[in-house]
Amino acid sequence: LAKTTQPISMDSYEGQEVNITCSHNNIATNDYITWYQQFPSQGPRFIIQGYKTKVTNEVASLFIPADRKSSTLSLPRVSLSDTAVYYCLVGGSMNRDDKIIFGKGTRLHILP
Amino acid sequence: GAVVSQHPSWVICKSGTSVKIECRSLDFQATTMFWYRQFPKQSLMLMATSNEGSKATYEQGVEKDKFLINHASLTLSTLTVTSAHPEDSSFYICSARSMGASTDTQYFGPGTRLTVL
Numbered sequence: 439l440a441k442t443t444q445p446i447s448m449d450s451y452e453g454q455e456v457n458i459t460c461s462h463n464n465i466a467t468n469d470y471i472t473w474y475q476q477f478p479s480q481g482p483r484f485i486i487q488g489y490k491t492k493v494t495n496e497v498a499s500l501f502i503p504a505d506r507k508s509s510t511l512s513l514p515r516v517s518l519s520d521t522a523v524y525y526c527l528v529g530g531s532m533n534r535d536d537k538i539i540f541g542k543g544t545r546l547h548i549l550p
Numbered sequence: 551g552a553v554v555s556q557h558p559s560w561v562i563c564k565s566g567t568s569v570k571i572e573c574r575s576l577d578f579q580a581t582t583m584f585w586y587r588q589f590p591k592q593s594l595m596l597m598a599t600s601n602e603g604s605k606a607t608y609e610q611g612v613e614k615d616k617f618l619i620n621h622a623s624l625t626l627s628t629l630t631v632t633s634a635h636p637e638d639s640s641f642y643i644c645s646a647r648s649m650g651a652s653t654d655t656q657y658f659g660p661g662t663r664l665t666v667l
Contacts, residue, residue, distance in 0.1 A: 446636060470653045481554075481643045481658035482594070483638075525593070537584065542596040 442526045447545040456513045458523070460526030463507045471502060471509045474525045486511070495511060508522050521548045552578050552648045558601035563634055564667055570630045572661045573644030579624035580646035584656065585617075588641045602625045634666045 443461040450456045462471070474482035486493055487501040488509070499512040499531060525543040537549050553576040563569050573583055581602045586594040598619055599607045606619035618630040627646075631638055641663055645656040 473656065474551060474658070479641065479661065479663065481556075481645075481661045484655060484657060487653070487655055537599055539597060540586075542593050 439528050442528055442541045444524075444541060444544045445524050446542060447547065449527065449547045449549060451514055451549050452454045453515050456546065456548075457508055458513075458524055458526075458546065459508060460511070462526070462528045463506045465506050465528050469513045470527045471500065471506075472527045472529075472538075473498070473500065473509075473511045474527065476509070476525065485524075515545075516548050518548050518550060522546060552576075552646070552655070552657040554644065554646050554659040556642075556662050558662060559660060560663040560665075562665045562667065565635050566633055568630055569634055569664060570628055570631045570639045571642055571644075571664075572625045573629070573646070575625045575646040575648075575657075575658050578646070578648050580627075580648065581624060582619060582647040583627040584645045585622075585627075585629050586620060586642060586643045586645070588638055588661075594643060598627075627657055631664065632663070636645045639666045 470487055472487040473485045476482040486498050486500045488502055490502050493497050493500045501510040523543040523545050525540055527538045528548055529538045553636045555574045557572045561569055585597045585649045587597050588594045596609050596627055599617045600621040602621045602624050608614045616632055618632060621627040636662045641661050643658055645658045647654050647656050
C-alpha cells in the first residue's frame with residue numbers, strides 16, 4: 439500500500455486558489471489517486487480521482503506529474519465553506535483485496 | 551454520484567449492550583464495503599473489510615468477536631458492537647466500493663456517532 443504525505447495544515451483566504459500537494463513515492467502502476475474532503479462529524483466526500491496528467495471537474499483540478507510520485511489538488515477561488523480536512527489516498531486498482539488506508543490529511547482553514 | 555447511507559446517525563447506549571449500525575449503498579451494488587472508526591481530531595482508522603457472501607477481514611488489533619460484521623447482500627453491510635463499553639464511543643463510518651470500467655472508487659456514508667454511557 440502506497441503511503442502518502444501531506445502538509446498537516448494550511449491557511450488561505452477567501453477567493454484565493456489553494457493547492458495542496460501530496461507525496462506518494464511508492465505508488466504502484468495500477469494505483470489511482472483520489473482526494474476526499476471531510477467536514478466535522480461527517481463522512482468523507484469524494485472530490486476527484488485521477489491516474490496521470492490533469493483531471494478537472496466542477497469542484498477541483500488534480501495535477502499529476504509524469505512520475506506520479508506526487509499529486510496536487512487545486513481548489514479555485516475558495517470560500518469559508520471549504521474549511522475542512524482533505525485526504526489524499528492512493529489505491530483503487532481493480533484488486534478485490536485492495537483497501538485504502540487514510541493518512542493524517544491536511545486541515546485547510548479558510549480565513550475571511 | 552454514488553450514495554451511501556448509514557443508520558442510525560447517532561446512538562446512545564448503556565455499557566454492556568449491543569448496537570447495530572447499517573450501511574447501505576443506495577444506487578449501486580457493492581461487493582466490498584469497509585468499516586472505519588474515527589476519534590476526535592484523528593484520521594479514519596480502517597477496522598475491517600466486508601465482502602458480500604464471505605467473512606469479513608479484520609485489521610490487526612480489531613476484535614472480530616466484539617465488532618461483528620455481516621454483508622448479506624450487495625447493498626447492505628451491518629456492524630454490531632457487542633457488549634459496548636465507554637471506550638467504544640467513537641464515530642463509525644462505512645464505505646462502499648463502486649466498481650468502474652478501469653478502477654473503483656470508495657464512497658462513504660455520513661457516519662454514526664456512538665456514545666456508550
